[in-house]
Amino acid sequence: MSCKTLYDKVWDLHRVTELPSGSTQLFVGLHLIHEVTSPQAFSSLEEKGLNLFCPERTIATVDHIVPTKNQIRPFSDHLAEQMLQKLEENCSKHSIKFFNIGSGNQGIVHVIAPETGLTQPGMTIVCGDSHTSTHGAFGSIAFGIGTSQVRDVLASQTLTMKKLKVRRLWFSGKLKKGVFAKDLILHVIQKLGVKAGVGYAYEFSGPVIDNLSMEERMTICNMSIEGGARCGYINPDQKTFDYLKGKEYSPKEENWDSAVKWWQSLSSEENATYDDEVKFDASEIAPTITWGITPGQSIAIDSCIPKPESLENSDQQTALEAYKYMNLKPGISLEGLKIDVCFIGSCTNGRLSDLQKAAEIAKGRQVAKGVKAFVVPGSEKVAKQAEEKGLHQIFIKAGFEWRKPGCSMCLAMNPDKLEKDQISASSSNRNFKGRQGSAKGRTLLMSPAMVAAAAVNGAIIDVRKLLH
Amino acid sequence: MSNSSDFPSGPIKKIKGKCIYLPGNDIDTDRIIPARFLKCVSFEALGNQVFADDRIDSNQLHPFDRDENKNGSILIVDKNFGCGSSREHAPQALMRWGIRAIVGQSFAEIFYSNCLSIGIPCALISEFDIKLLIQEINNFKQDQLTLDINSQKLISRKNSWSINIEKAASNMLLTGGWDATSILISQKEKINLTMQKIPYLNSFKI
Numbered sequence: 167m168s169c170k171t172l173y174d175k176v177w178d179l180h181r182v183t184e185l186p187s188g189s190t191q192l193f194v195g196l197h198l199i200h201e202v203t204s205p206q207a208f209s210s211l212e213e214k215g216l217n218l219f220c221p222e223r224t225i226a227t228v229d230h231i232v233p234t235k236n237q238i239r240p241f242s243d244h245l246a247e248q249m250l251q252k253l254e255e256n257c258s259k260h261s262i263k264f265f266n267i268g269s270g271n272q273g274i275v276h277v278i279a280p281e282t283g284l285t286q287p288g289m290t291i292v293c294g295d296s297h298t299s300t301h302g303a304f305g306s307i308a309f310g311i312g313t314s315q316v317r318d319v320l321a322s323q324t325l326t327m328k329k330l331k332v333r334r335l336w337f338s339g340k341l342k343k344g345v346f347a348k349d350l351i352l353h354v355i356q357k358l359g360v361k362a363g364v365g366y367a368y369e370f371s372g373p374v375i376d377n378l379s380m381e382e383r384m385t386i387c388n389m390s391i392e393g394g395a396r397c398g399y400i401n402p403d404q405k406t407f408d409y410l411k412g413k414e415y416s417p418k419e420e421n422w423d424s425a426v427k428w429w430q431s432l433s434s435e436e437n438a439t440y441d442d443e444v445k446f447d448a449s450e451i452a453p454t455i456t457w458g459i460t461p462g463q464s465i466a467i468d469s470c471i472p473k474p475e476s477l478e479n480s481d482q483q484t485a486l487e488a489y490k491y492m493n494l495k496p497g498i499s500l501e502g503l504k505i506d507v508c509f510i511g512s513c514t515n516g517r518l519s520d521l522q523k524a525a526e527i528a529k530g531r532q533v534a535k536g537v538k539a540f541v542v543p544g545s546e547k548v549a550k551q552a553e554e555k556g557l558h559q560i561f562i563k564a565g566f567e568w569r570k571p572g573c574s575m576c577l578a579m580n581p582d583k584l585e586k587d588q589i590s591a592s593s594s595n596r597n598f599k600g601r602q603g604s605a606k607g608r609t610l611l612m613s614p615a616m617v618a619a620a621a622v623n624g625a626i627i628d629v630r631k632l633l634h
Numbered sequence: 635m636s637n638s639s640d641f642p643s644g645p646i647k648k649i650k651g652k653c654i655y656l657p658g659n660d661i662d663t664d665r666i667i668p669a670r671f672l673k674c675v676s677f678e679a680l681g682n683q684v685f686a687d688d689r690i691d692s693n694q695l696h697p698f699d700r701d702e703n704k705n706g707s708i709l710i711v712d713k714n715f716g717c718g719s720s721r722e723h724a725p726q727a728l729m730r731w732g733i734r735a736i737v738g739q740s741f742a743e744i745f746y747s748n749c750l751s752i753g754i755p756c757a758l759i760s761e762f763d764i765k766l767l768i769q770e771i772n773n774f775k776q777d778q779l780t781l782d783i784n785s786q787k788l789i790s791r792k793n794s795w796s797i798n799i800e801k802a803a804s805n806m807l808l809t810g811g812w813d814a815t816s817i818l819i820s821q822k823e824k825i826n827l828t829m830q831k832i833p834y835l836n837s838f839k840i
């Protein structure tokens with residue numbers, strides 16, 4: 167059993183009681199909600215005649231269903247409009263702070279909470295969304311929940327939970343040029359598989375993680391769930407504190423020093439015990455790209471799609487399904503594979519630094535003929551910062567569309583969708599069958615720089631060939 | 635399709651019904667309920683939409699469309715069932731179609747707890763046993779099975795297989811505690827005590 171890790175400390179602090187069932191009742195420090203997984207929770211609350219226990223600890227935004235071209239209300243999709251209205255209604259009825267479109271704070275829930283300073287070290291954070299693991303980048307324990315649990319949190323600010331085991335993933339070495347946080351996490355999932363994290367919280371640590379920026383750390387924790395781990399976290403350090411300083415909802419000046427002092431005490435101790443540990447040499451990681459229908463089916467860009475006989479028995483069946491669905495042959499390289507759509511955005515890679523890396527590639531080049539390429543900032547704040555830096559101009563000049571913030575084609579619950587069996591190069595996090603809006607659509611996951619490279623090349627290319 | 639009056643409620647001890655086997659590892663929640671059906675403010679219509687794309691797409695009739703599986707209520711799956719997004723729409727869609735229990739080799743974590751919170755047990759079974767079980771289902775298509783949570787067994791006319799539902803989950807099912815809201819609210823005093831010792835709720839003065 168783990169002890170003296172950050173996970174243990176935060177867990178103990180938030181433990182309300184042990185329930186007769188053997189589960190723990192855990193206090194939730196920050197509850198984030200959005201339009202897709204909350205309406206049924208509010209109705210169920212009302213059916214039971216219950217009120218909110220701590221409405222000030224719930225924050226709402228709208229992200230999944232918002233159109234990214236024209237956000238004028240009412241939306242032309244009346245179902246989307248209805249969902250947003252329901253959220254507006256629920257928030258005003260229960261006095262919940264709501265970052266609506268145009269507020270300056272709207273965006274993908276996992277982008278806006280960190281950038282406004284709501285996400286802080288040592289908190290327990292939940293949201294009806296599996297990528298809540300993102301917030302672990304700040305040294306919080308953050309995980310996705312279902313709608314019934316959203317209801318429970320609204321009613322009691324607590325939920326029932328079983329303590330996870332802790333696996334430390336230690337990264338030594340150095341990331342090579344053209345290799346990004348996204349490649350690192352795709353590599354981890356490829357090596358450990360999509361089920362390895364079930365029952366675990368992942369602690370990402372080591373010199374490579376220390377060197378990453380907060381935005382890169384978010385990319386890594388974001389995709390813990392793709393490796394099966396409901397929650398992933400990174401011990402807070404000076405970078406974490408510098409990032410939070412002066413943010414709208416960060417601790418105020420008079421509390422700042424005590425906050426930092428407490429945050430510093432949260433890190434896993436040097437003599438902490440882990441349930442498991444895996445070590446990686448980051449120097450070995452190349453730009454990584456998925457070829458299949460689970461995020462674990464990826465390869466280094468300079469290698470080939472695995473042949474079934476090289477895979478473990480248990481992986482063969484999914485591989486056969488993937489070759490067929492993706493219409494890709496085992497043994498081939500992905501370089502040169504023609505693509506139809508390029509999507510840069512999502513809670514994995516829709517932040518300013520992601521757009522900057524993509525813009526470096528796009529600058530002075532042109533989107534290849536026949537390719538539809540678009541950039542969707544993760545939030546209104548990201549959009550504003552990017553526009554101040556002129557990134558939108560670089561993209562537009564290169565032939566990318568510059569859109570308004572939202573989840574967009576990450577899951578296509580809005581007008582941004584693949585058509586038929588189009589292939590997309592995507593900076594998002596899931597390549598499941600049908601994920602991007604067409605039942606036959608095909609998704610290749612990669613870093614934003616690799617997406618931009620594919621866009622200007624018209625086909626998959628090793629981004630290192632385009633770096634100066 | 636089941637109607638809401640027989641949705642799980644109160645203590646759940648035994649589940650009786652026909653089995654449906656859905657082969658394949660890593661069946662994700664996007665497949666169980668594609669994202670376009672999440673555009674709703676209530677779960678009501680989801681039963682019809684379960685596995686919508688897989689059902690159109692498959693060359694043979696999808697298990698959920700086969701006559702012999704009509705009214706099936708115990709779903710048998712392989713590994714890592716329910717991976718992907720946290721949408722409770724997935725277990726809700728299965729429940730509204732008529733599923734009352736799932737037996738499989740392994741489950742994704744959020745899916746598992748979402749099922750539990752609506753009273754659908756997810757039971758583990760070994761790879762070895764699942765093969766025998768499926769053989770038997772294929773031989774006796776109409777057979778009723780009983781999933782007994784207390785004895786942790788799946789029982790057919792001829793056989794019985796060990797299943798595993800972890801202790802906290804089986805306690806919650808047997809006592810009705812899976813419907814957690816009222817239990818959680820009843821701890822208000824302890825919640826307040828916990829809040830008093832959390833630094834960020836107290837201006838970091840602790």
Ligand code: SF4
Nearest residue numbers: 297512513573576577
């Ligand atoms: S960007 Fe994608 S993964 Fe992230 S919250 Fe939106 S839909 Fe979910």
